[in-house]
Amino acid sequence: MSEQNICDTPPSVVAAAAEPLQKKQASSAAPVSQCTGQGISECARAPVDVGNEGMGTFGSRMLSSDRNVFEYNAWDHVEPDDEHLKYAEEQIRLHHEHPVPKDKREKYNTQPAAFWDSFYENNNNKFFKDRHWLRIEFAELFEWTTSRKSAEESNSISTIEAIGVDAVCVTASKNGMATEVAIGEKFRIMEVGCGAGNAVFPLLADIYDPRLFVYACDYSKAAVDVVKSSDTYDESRCSAFVWDLSSTELPSQVAPGCIDVLLMVFVFSALHPDQWSQAVENAYRLLKPGGILLFRDYGRNDLTQLRFKKSRLLEDNLYIRGDGTRVYFFTNEELATIFGKRFIVRQNAIDRRLLVNRKRELKMYRVWLQAKFCKPINKDN
């Protein structure tokens, strides 16, 4: 899965983006959390190491017409030029001319988890980098703990506690994530498609609040075994188990409607489009009313899509990697349709970055989508 290996980057930039997706360069370098719930950020994967050493703040490297594109090795929020658009069109045409041969298609859809099992058997926890960027991009994972602490410290809470009310509610979010959380209750975060635990372990390490409980699941048993065999796996704070996001049943380990934050990082792209609606339904059922689904995945015409060779296209925008795993490349409009049926769309942003191989004078366009979907609170739930 070479394209995954090369596209895992440190955290970075953000810029404001209106919803739906805007076709313009954005100007703000503030994190999504500071962009009133709408924004774009670069934070997932890149073909070269694009650390920000000596380069200023991520998100601030804007390519203006008077700058030399080969001056730095990465630029933020760059729209593709005409040459690139032509190249993209040509690549996609070639993919369609040479799809996965008919007799081979079925095997990729019948037991997709088996390909991921082989992946984790080969790579263990050595492939993905820790998702330390979660703090910048998905503040909802963190801010509840400080909200609760400050509420507990405030007079109002002690007054209510004094009269014996045990579920005191405080507003947990600045950027529209619903809800109110009960002091003293567990705060439950669930990651679906947790892989080797590159998100859940940094989360557990960063959040010391004893009320945090993390569910980590993946349909690859080999991935779950990697998580469970980690020295830092602690059953009093985390439960890892096998579960398929496209299943018609919810996992027995989790009560319906009890999850505060659901995390999906590069997992939705592994589904077949026929599985999307079941996956959305499952996410809806798992979340509390007012709970939030945090989403990051591949965007249409990302470098990794365009450089697929012949016989890799399974269906429109759905490809098979060399190791047999599936990957889909989304547009914002698709996300709005897929999730909008059940969720309030709080953010649906595109994150573009131009990576430059200065020596070979090559330009590489990365495209990721970042979204936040909120489960509405209504009288039925």
Ligand SMILES: C[S@@+](CC[C@H](N)C(=O)[O-])C[C@H]1O[C@@H](n2cnc3c(N)ncnc32)[C@H](O)[C@@H]1O
């Ligand atoms: C690209 S990896 C990302 C892993 C992890 N989220 C991270 O960012 O490090 C995708 C993961 O999703 C898992 N996955 C794919 N389809 C799934 C499904 N239907 N249900 C649960 N997990 C799935 C794969 O086994 C794999 O571990």
